[in-house]
Amino acid sequence: MNNLSFDAIIFDFDGTLIDTETADFAACRMLYEELEANLTLERWAATVVGVQDGYDILFDELVRQSKNGLTKADLWRRIHQLWDLTLQDMGVMPGVERLLSELQTAGYPLAIATASDRAWVNRWLAHFRLAPYFQTIATGDDVCHNKPAPDVFLLAASNLDIRPARCLVFEDSMAGTLSAKSAGMTVIAVPSPVTQSLDFSQADRVIASLEQVTLTWIEALGNV
Helix, strand or coil: CCCCCCCEEEECCECCCECHHHHHHHHHHHHHHHCCCCCCHHHHHHHHCCCCCHHHHHHHHHHHHCCCCCCHHHHHHHHHHHHHHHHHHCCECCCHHHHHHHHHHHCCCEEEECCCCHHHHHHHHHHCCCHHHCCEEECHHHCCCCCCCCHHHHHHHHHHCCCHHHEEEEECCHHHHHHHHHCCCEEEECCCCCCCCCCCCCCCEECCCHHHCCHHHHHHHHCC
C-alpha cells in the first residue's frame, strides 16, 4: 500500500454514488404541492441531504402549519407512496462505475460512510451491482451520532484498520463534508444536481463530477 497516495478511499452514498436525491426531492416537492406549501431546492438540500432526521424537521413544520389535522404518520405514509413513483428513474452518478473499477484494480480499500440506514444502502447497491467494490459499509444505523458528527467516517476507517488522516473522502453534502473533516480526513466535495447551492468551503477541493477523477489525479492530490 506504500505506493498509493492514500491508504483508503471512502464514499458517501446518496448523491455521490447513486442519484437518489433528485428522485427524493421530486417526491418531497410533490408532497408540498399537494399541501399547497412551498419548498425550495435550497431549503430541502440544506435540511435533508446528509441529515438522518431531516424529514422529521420538515414534517414537524408541516404538522404545525396544517389546518387539516395532518400527523407525521400521514406525511410519512404519503412520502413513501411518492417515493415509489419517483425512485423508478434513479441511476448511478456519472463516472462512478469506471472510477470504482480503477480504484479496485489499483488496490485501494474502498468504503461507504452514509447517514442513511443499512437496508436502504444494501437495496440500491444490490440493484446497481456495486456492493462487491466495498470492503465495509458504515451507516447511520451503526453510530450514536450521525453526520455532521464524525462517527460514521471514523467507523469506516476503523473497520478498514486505516488511520483517518490517510483516508480520502468523496461527499456531496454539507453535513457529510463537515463530518469527514471533523474525522481528520481529506475531503473532495462533488455537489450533486440538488446540492450545488450548499456551502462547501470546508472541503479540501470542490469538483463538478467524479468523471474528472483518475488515479493520476488522486496521486497528484496525495503529493500536494
